[in-house]
Amino acid sequence: MPSFDIASKVDMQEVDNAINQTRKEVGQRYDFKGTHNEIDLANDSITILGADDYKLKAVIDILIGKLAQRKVSPKCLDYGKKESASHNAVRQQINIIQGVEKEKGKEIVKEIKASKLKVQTQIMDEQVRVSGKKLDDLQAVIQLLKAKDFGIDLQFINMRS
Numbered sequence: 001m002p003s004f005d006i007a008s009k010v011d012m013q014e015v016d017n018a019i020n021q022t023r024k025e026v027g028q029r030y031d032f033k034g035t036h037n038e039i040d041l042a043n044d045s046i047t048i049l050g051a052d053d054y055k056l057k058a059v060i061d062i063l064i065g066k067l068a069q070r071k072v073s074p075k076c077l078d079y080g081k082k083e084s085a086s087h088n089a090v091r092q093q094i095n096i097i098q099g100v101e102k103e104k105g106k107e108i109v110k111e112i113k114a115s116k117l118k119v120q121t122q123i124m125d126e127q128v129r130v131s132g133k134k135l136d137d138l139q140a141v142i143q144l145l146k147a148k149d150f151g152i153d154l155q156f157i158n159m160r161s
Contacts, residue, residue, distance in 0.1 A: 002138055003131035004159040005124075006108060006145065008100050008152045010076045015096065016041055018066035025062055032058075036089065039063065046077075046094040049085060056082070056090045073153035097152060099126025104150055115144050135161055 019041050026032050026039070035051035037059055048063070050056025064074050080093035100108070105123040112121050112130065117140055119132035130141050142156050 001131050001133065002135050002159075002161045003129055004138055004142070005127045005129050005157050006100060007127040007155050007157050008076070008097065008104075009155060010072060010096055010098055010153075011070075012044075012096075014070040014072050015046075015067065018063060018070050018072065019046065021066045022059065022063045025066075026059055031055075036087070044096045044098060046096065047091065048094065049089055049091045051087075051089055053082075053090055056092060060092070060094075075151065075153040100128055100152065100154075101126075104152055107150060108145065108154075111144070111148060112141055115141070117141055117144075 019039055022039055026037050032055065035055060036049070037051055037055055038047075038049040039059060040047045046063070048056060048059050050059055064077075067074060067077075076097050078095040078097050080095065083091045083093075085091045100123075102123065105128050108128050109121045109123065112119065117132070117137045118134070119130050119137050119141055122129050130138060132138055132141075138159075145154060145156075
């Protein structure tokens with residue numbers, strides 16, 4: 001029986017490379033000269049320290065651009081609230097979303113069921129498996145999900161026929 005998995009995975013090596021490129025660009029840009037700005041990656045979260053609100057936003061914009069160049073979707077970023085740091089600096093925590101959460105999985109399954117396609121779905125850990133008798137039905141599910149925005153980056157993996 002043909003099937004595929006719906007997942008949301010982030011290549012952490014690409015994220016690390018994008019962060020290193022961001023550090024390098026921030027260090028070279030004229031508008032950042034003489035100010036203290038940092039960007040760090042720890043586990044699945046990025047901490048950005050900006051000298052002020054403008055610099056924090058500029059560092060985040062640079063990071064998003066570098067992630068896009070490396071084909072990492074900005075949808076995988078979950079922004080925390082801005083916090084004050086010493087010397088009038090601003091800090092923000094950004095979590096990297098890995099996997100399809102249960103709530104998002106239920107939302108995806110509900111959308112597939114509403115389409116009335118003849119496929120079965122099941123939520124497994126951090127992904128959703130879709131199986132059906134016809135490959136065309138599976139491809140229709142992929143097109144349906146690509147057209148919708150679930151707030152996370154979806155990948156369609158492990159296609160078996």
